[in-house]
Amino acid sequence: MTPWRTGTATGVGSLPGTDPLEAAKLVLGELAIPHLPELPNRGHLTDLAGRGAALLADLYVDVQPTGWRFVPRASREGRRAKDLLRQDVDAFELAAHGEHPEHVKVQATGPWTLATLIELHRGDKALADHQAVADIAQSLAEGLRQHVADLQGRLPGTTIHLQLDEPSLNGVLHAAIPTASGFATLRAPDPQTVRAHLRTALAAHDSTVLHCCARRPPIALLAEAGAISVDAAMLDPRDDDVLGEVLESGTGLLLGVPTDVKAALQVVGRMRDRVGVRELTLTPPCGLAGSRDPQRELQQLTKAAEEL
Numbered sequence: 001m002t003p004w005r006t007g008t009a010t011g012v013g014s015l016p017g018t019d020p021l022e023a024a025k026l027v028l029g030e031l032a033i034p035h036l037p038e039l040p041n042r043g044h045l046t047d048l049a050g051r052g053a054a055l056l057a058d059l060y061v062d063v064q065p066t067g068w069r070f071v072p073r074a075s076r077e078g079r080r081a082k083d084l085l086r087q088d089v090d091a092f093e094l095a096a097h098g099e100h101p102e103h104v105k106v107q108a109t110g111p112w113t114l115a116t117l118i119e120l121h122r123g124d125k126a127l128a129d130h131q132a133v134a135d136i137a138q139s140l141a142e143g144l145r146q147h148v149a150d151l152q153g154r155l156p157g158t159t160i161h162l163q164l165d166e167p168s169l170n171g172v173l174h175a176a177i178p179t180a181s182g183f184a185t186l187r188a189p190d191p192q193t194v195r196a197h198l199r200t201a202l203a204a205h206d207s208t209v210l211h212c213c214a215r216r217p218p219i220a221l222l223a224e225a226g227a228i229s230v231d232a233a234m235l236d237p238r239d240d241d242v243l244g245e246v247l248e249s250g251t252g253l254l255l256g257v258p259t260d261v262k263a264a265l266q267v268v269g270r271m272r273d274r275v276g277v278r279e280l281t282l283t284p285p286c287g288l289a290g291s292r293d294p295q296r297e298l299q300q301l302t303k304a305a306e307e308l
Helices: 020-030 048-053 076-096 111-117 130-154 169-173 191-202 219-225 237-248 261-275 294-307
Strands: 060-064 067-071 103-109 159-165 208-212 227-231 252-256 281-283
Touching: 020 076, 020 294, 048 067, 048 076, 048 103, 048 111, 060 076, 076 130, 103 111, 103 130, 111 130, 111 169, 111 191, 130 159, 130 191, 159 191, 169 191, 169 219, 191 208, 191 219, 208 219, 208 252, 219 227, 219 237, 237 261, 252 261, 261 294, 281 294
Parallel strands: 103 159, 159 208, 208 227, 227 252, 252 281
Antiparallel strands: 060 067
16 A cells, blocks of 8 residues: 555655654654654765765765765765765664564655766766766666665565655756856756656666655656655646646655644645645655754644544
């Protein structure tokens, strides 16, 4: 049975703090579908680029003054990013205490967003090189297979779901990503190429979600994953037709709503009136890295899901 059904709640990915064991205990205790927490407050090694780079197989990165960059061999910073990811998985296994949840979601930065965040050795963004993006997608797919297999081995009997985060996807599609110099924007790739590289990364696992918290997300493209994760506040009435179509075809919906019971129920009510949503899983609007009280926010979210 799909977990993306009414009455369930999950997180988008990030949480505040720097203690992976504390974060793991929080999601396992509060969410129907716990997720492997991301803790970007630990710094650049665990931000969107660093976390994604840690999952690449046979591609190496290092931190330069301008940010993450591909390098010919393994670097100290690259190894540290992988070590922190391993610590997060260790902490999640420990927090589970052998009582494995029915479903767990893991997140990873998608190939197109990674291509906007990591530079080639000559300083251009990887997005500027079509072959580089293809290499990222293939490397990410292999790294994700290993990552999911590792987690599955630690949580036998748990169904793992993979979420790819693509906040930059709209910018890629509409040629809005600036060059490394910032004086121009990078040309938009062919839509079929965008779809092909997403499919390469999504092929790493059989239960996948595409997440985009940008305004007017490319819903039809996100539906390639079988489930979409979007922020209700970022949707426009002009999105209603395509959203209704993909949901009618069986696409799962993870809907970002305010982390307050009354406000969340109001948002869902409006979406049901507009689109006829029948089943959905609730999430925060985006990550909770800046939250002052993540436990309360997750409790409110879970209560709203149960009241639905």
